[in-house]
Amino acid sequence: MDYDLALREDEPPAVTTNSTVEQRLKSEKWEKLNRMALMVMKRSISEAVRGGIPSCDKAKAFLEAVGAKFKMSKKREMANLMTTLTSQKFDGKTSVREHILKMVEVAAKLKDLEVPIDDSFVVHIALSSLPESFEQLKVSYNTQKEKWSLDEMIFICAQRRVG
Incomplete structure (x- = not known):
């Protein structure tokens, strides 16, 4: 279904009056798949986690924000476990x-x-x-x-x- 196209490929250049039909179709396809990928990712993440992620209109940026959030919580978990172990x-x-x-x-x-x-x-x-x-x-x-x-x-x- 190619929903990951928006994650694998960079956003095509903005459509202009000089754009070819092929460029317009590619841009429309990318936009549609970007929206679908965003929708799928947002629906698969709990409301609590989703609330802590900045609003993004690009699937790739949203995925990077989720990754950054996970890294921070991983560090927090390590600190909590170290404190638990030593105390x-x-x-x-x-x-x-x-x-x-x-x-x-x-x-x-x-x-x-x-x-x-x-x-x-x-x-x-x-x-x-x-x-x-x-x-x-x-x-x-x-x-x-x-x-x-x-x-x-x-x-x-x-x-x-x-x-």
């Missing part, structure tokens, strides 16, 4: 295993957003998120030469009773 504290309302798995999930989301988070960093952050009752475990980890994997840390912490 979580174990509150005792869930199990230690669940608490650490939530942190691992946040780290996985950051990796999906191309933010490299090393497992040893997650182990360190998770240990520091635990309360004072885990102090002996933290000291034990810090004095060992070997690093724990995430699975080992979860197992060891889950075995430890909060006291």
Whole structure:
């Protein structure tokens, strides 16, 4: 149906009295497909997102504005996830295993957003998120030469009773 013509090809030059029939037809076709592409894109985007995008009469410009909006929200999401990862504290309302798995999930989301988070960093952050009752475990980890994997840390912490 060629709706993407307005995205693939630049807008033809404005029609003048000197334009050929072929140029007029090409311009009319491009205009029609541009309107159709805009309509399809606008109807496929939620009202909340569409409201934050500047008004455009060209499909290509609209698509670029949507892309710019997504990049900004991606950065915001990365910042929120980093804050969540580094500020979580174990509150005792869930199990230690669940608490650490939530942190691992946040780290996985950051990796999906191309933010490299090393497992040893997650182990360190998770240990520091635990309360004072885990102090002996933290000291034990810090004095060992070997690093724990995430699975080992979860197992060891889950075995430890909060006291």
